[in-house]
Amino acid sequence: MLDIQPRSYAHIREITMGTENSRWLFARTVIPLTTLKGAAKRLTRMDKKPLGKILFGRNQALRKNMRLDLITVDPQSMILFAVPEGFPLWRRCSTFELATGPLIISEIFLPDCPIYPACHE
Numbered sequence: 001m002l003d004i005q006p007r008s009y010a011h012i013r014e015i016t017m018g019t020e021n022s023r024w025l026f027a028r029t030v031i032p033l034t035t036l037k038g039a040a041k042r043l044t045r046m047d048k049k050p051l052g053k054i055l056f057g058r059n060q061a062l063r064k065n066m067r068l069d070l071i072t073v074d075p076q077s078m079i080l081f082a083v084p085e086g087f088p089l090w091r092r093c094s095t096f097e098l099a100t101g102p103l104i105i106s107e108i109f110l111p112d113c114p115i116y117p118a119c120h121e
Contacts, residue, residue, distance in 0.1 A: 035101030
């Protein structure tokens with residue numbers, strides 16, 4: 001989706017949101033090296049801070065597209081998040097365009113997320 005050539009560098013950032021006992025979101029950001037210029041370099045030093053302020057603040061990111069999918073994942077790949085086998089998860093993938101180039105953010109909404117009300121009854 002980002003047209004990254006094989007063996008090319010990209011900055012990858014993975015975070016979870018929620019509490020230690022109730023994680024509700026896993027997010028992965030992929031930023032090609034060619035995008036990491038000027039003010040966009042700050043994106044590599046965000047640690048666990050939300051990217052929104054940087055993306056929509058002075059960088060004026062534009063969401064180019066967004067895709068929502070209902071997915072099921074291999075329980076072994078999500079074992080840290082206690083995802084029950086066969087549990088359908090919502091995933092949102094967004095491509096953003098900065099002045100220096102694109103980046104993609106993929107978010108998986110985990111079972112403790114409030115968008116799954118049946119899990120909290």
